[in-house]
Amino acid sequence: MGRDQPFLLPPDMREWLPAGHPVWLVIRAVGDHLDTSVFHARRRAGGAGAAGYDPDMMVTLLVWAYAQGVTSSRRIEAACWSDVSFRVICAGDAPDHVTIARFRAGFPGAAESLFTEVLVLCARLGMGKLGTIALDGMKIAGNASKDANRTGETLRKLAAETAAAAVAAHAEADAAEDELFGEGNRGDEVPPDVVSPATRAARIAAALAELEAERRAAREQQEARAQDYLARQQAGMPGAPPQAAAVAAAQARLDRVRAARAAQIAELERRAAGPRAPGRRRDRPGTGIEDYCLVKAARAALGKAETRAAAAARKAAARKGPGPVRDVTDIDSRLTPTRNGFIQGYNAQNMTSEDRLIIATELTQDTGDTVWFEPMLAQAGDAAALITAHQPPPAGATPATQASPAGQGSGIGQVLADAGYCSEHNLTIAGPDRLIATGKHRTLERTARQAAAGRGAAREEAADGPVAAMAARLATPEGITAYRKRGHIAETPHGQIKHNMGIRQLAMRGKPKASAEWRFTVTVHNLCKAITSGNLTQATLAALAT
Numbered sequence: 435m436g437r438d439q440p441f442l443l444p445p446d447m448r449e450w451l452p453a454g455h456p457v458w459l460v461i462r463a464v465g466d467h468l469d470t471s472v473f474h475a476r477r478r479a480g481g482a483g484a485a486g487y488d489p490d491m492m493v494t495l496l497v498w499a500y501a502q503g504v505t506s507s508r509r510i511e512a513a514c515w516s517d518v519s520f521r522v523i524c525a526g527d528a529p530d531h532v533t534i535a536r537f538r539a540g541f542p543g544a545a546e547s548l549f550t551e552v553l554v555l556c557a558r559l560g561m562g563k564l565g566t567i568a569l570d571g572m573k574i575a576g577n578a579s580k581d582a583n584r585t586g587e588t589l590r591k592l593a594a595e596t597a598a599a600a601v602a603a604h605a606e607a608d609a610a611e612d613e614l615f616g617e618g619n620r621g622d623e624v625p626p627d628v629v630s631p632a633t634r635a636a637r638i639a640a641a642l643a644e645l646e647a648e649r650r651a652a653r654e655q656q657e658a659r660a661q662d663y664l665a666r667q668q669a670g671m672p673g674a675p676p677q678a679a680a681v682a683a684a685q686a687r688l689d690r691v692r693a694a695r696a697a698q699i700a701e702l703e704r705r706a707a708g709p710r711a712p713g714r715r716r717d718r719p720g721t722g723i724e725d726y727c728l729v730k731a732a733r734a735a736l737g738k739a740e741t742r743a744a745a746a747a748r749k750a751a752a753r754k755g756p757g758p759v760r761d762v763t764d765i766d767s768r769l770t771p772t773r774n775g776f777i778q779g780y781n782a783q784n785m786t787s788e789d790r791l792i793i794a795t796e797l798t799q800d801t802g803d804t805v806w807f808e809p810m811l812a813q814a815g816d817a818a819a820l821i822t823a824h825q826p827p828p829a830g831a832t833p834a835t836q837a838s839p840a841g842q843g844s845g846i847g848q849v850l851a852d853a854g855y856c857s858e859h860n861l862t863i864a865g866p867d868r869l870i871a872t873g874k875h876r877t878l879e880r881t882a883r884q885a886a887a888g889r890g891a892a893r894e895e896a897a898d899g900p901v902a903a904m905a906a907r908l909a910t911p912e913g914i915t916a917y918r919k920r921g922h923i924a925e926t927p928h929g930q931i932k933h934n935m936g937i938r939q940l941a942m943r944g945k946p947k948a949s950a951e952w953r954f955t956v957t958v959h960n961l962c963k964a965i966t967s968g969n970l971t972q973a974t975l976a977a978l979a980t
Contacts, residue, residue, distance in 0.1 A: 450522050453972075456965050457498060457519045462975055463961065464494045468551045472544045487529050492537045493548070495523050500958040503936025507531035507538070538942070541950035549795075549957045553817065554824050556791055556960055558978055559969040562821035563788035565847040566916070569810055570924035571803045571854065572782045572931075573772045575939040576948060578764035580778035681743050684736040691732045695723045766945035768799050779940070782952055785814040788919075790926050790963055793817035795956045797949040803854035811849065811865050818846050850920035861900040869917045872905040878914060885909040931959055 451457060464470065473489035498519065499510045513520040514528030521528070529537075556562060699722070723729060761767050767778050783806045785794040794813035798806060822845065849868040851860075856870045871878060907913040932938050935958070942951045964970035 450518055455519070457522060459965055459970055459972065459975070460498055460501075460961065461494055461523065462972070463555065463970065464497065465490050467555055467975060467978060468493075468548070470548070470551075472547045473540075476540050476544070487524075487527075487533065487537075489537075491524060492529070492534070495520065495529075496534070496538060496954070497958050497961065498523055500937065500955055501935060501962050505937060505939075505941045507535040507941075510534050538951070539947065541942075541954055542946045543950070545950040545953040545957070549953050549960075550820070552957045552960050553791075553793065553820060555978075556964050556969070557821040557824040558826065559964055559974055560826055561787075561789055561791050561964060561967070561969055562793060562825065564793075564818050564821065564845060566788045566850065566919055566923065567785055567793070567814060567846055567848075568850040568920045568924035569783065569785050569807065569814075569855065570852065570920075570928070571806070572784060572928045573770050573777060573779060574782055574937075574952070575777045575779040576764050576767035577939065577941055577943045578761045578767050578778045580761070580769055580776060582761045582763045583759040583769055583778070584762055680739045681736070684732070684739040688729070688732040688736050691726075691728045692723055695726045695729055699723065764943040764948075766799060766943075766948070768801060770801050780945075780948060780952070783810050784924070784927060784956070785810050785817070786924050786927055787821075788923060789967070790923065790930075791960055792927055792956045793821065795953060797945070797952040799945065803852075804857050804860065807851060807855040807857075807860040807870075808863055811863075814846060814849070815865070848916065850917060850923065852920065852924075856901065856904075858900045861904055869908065869913060869920075870904060871917065871920075872901055872908065875921075878908050878917065881905070881909050882911070882914040886911065927959060927963075930963075931955060935959065935962070 470490055470493055473493055477486055477489050495510065495514070499505065499513065502513075504510055504513060508531040510520070511528060511531040511534060514524050515521070553562070724733075759769060761769075761778055764778075767780060769776050770779055770781060781798045781800055781803070783796045783798055783803070784792050787793050794810055794817045796806065796810065796813065800806065846866040849866055851868065851870045852875075853871040853873055856872055861868070861870060873881075908917055935955075937955055940948045940951050942948050961970070
């Protein structure tokens, strides 16, 4: 299985590992049952240089390496000489770390295809139980240090310093070349060591532009929300003003009350100047505009709104922390909170089947989970259709029962998610039945116990709205029993990836490459799950081949 050779092993290497070793299953699964044409299409054929390695071998090597928690290209190269399972995969012809890194750099576009292929293989093996699926987010570190985060002000200073350093470097290089080649002679190309600061300058500029765009978008969103409220207020629609519009709303109310009082005074003066009806006293304006009770109340409300706005501004200025930051090493990664502190990385959204197969995944930059419920639900629907189309029919099923089989073949039965996904929108959008926690798990358990004992049930039943209805449902024995499955379904794959596979940090930088590496990691998890569950065996692979 060396260069420009088919995915075959020399006969003497077949004795290196026992027949039941998992590496043989991985080799056979990749070589015989996965469509790796997208990797072959990227392979260089012909031309100058050494012959290329078989893409199937490279895919198998990386799958096995990630399954062992080995993600460094140099460590993979070393393992190809020191570990017998790695030596079997590459048939003794070990690729160097540059070849491995270059092959992995082409993951974007190819990892999606491999993920789908493994999902189809697992479905053909009878995996992918869709009766209950669970959604959860998993924080994973990127290939960047959180100490490399910089605020907008610091980025501006770095940009200026980098530009000045680049100018000084060019001037120094020109002076050195004039001394070496003579003034006016050729040989004035920029030396290689000047290129590196330019690359860093580009990253700094990109990070600064992204921060400013984010700040501008937030300001525009606040202004749009304020304008929308003011328009609704003018139309007579009730509602609490957003913080950005509180002062403007109070000022608008004061202006309306003043205008109404001025119109009232004008009308009273008009009546007083006209003929007086017999037996009727003349109307007098009474108090002026500023002394009118409603004007004074509106003016007091404006003063309170201005006081609250000033206090909020002082609080924001005194708030601890640097504010929005960007990492100059990997500007796509984010400073993400975890239970053990902050990490510099990403937030992976994973939809997991009842038998712990990750059927949909997305690597995101958002530190929160709420906005990803609907997109992941759509991805899970597509994955469910793919799994159902490739799963073998149940034993004894007839064509009539195959059209709408019970259990896993009937599509997604129920979706479970924690409180990070709780919102009225996520509770009410179209889709399968769902249980989304309205609080911490221990709170749900306590509420369920109180409801079972007859305490607190009346208060929940009297509550209104989707969130209250979900809380009431989770207080029932059926609801809390179904929700208890969430942790075991959703969090087991995370433990498998972090603790068993040992992958806690991505090796590639930039969201496109990091996303592809994460999808490849999930693909390896699914393949390992098929092996450890006993679904992927030599016998089942032979049956699929026939």
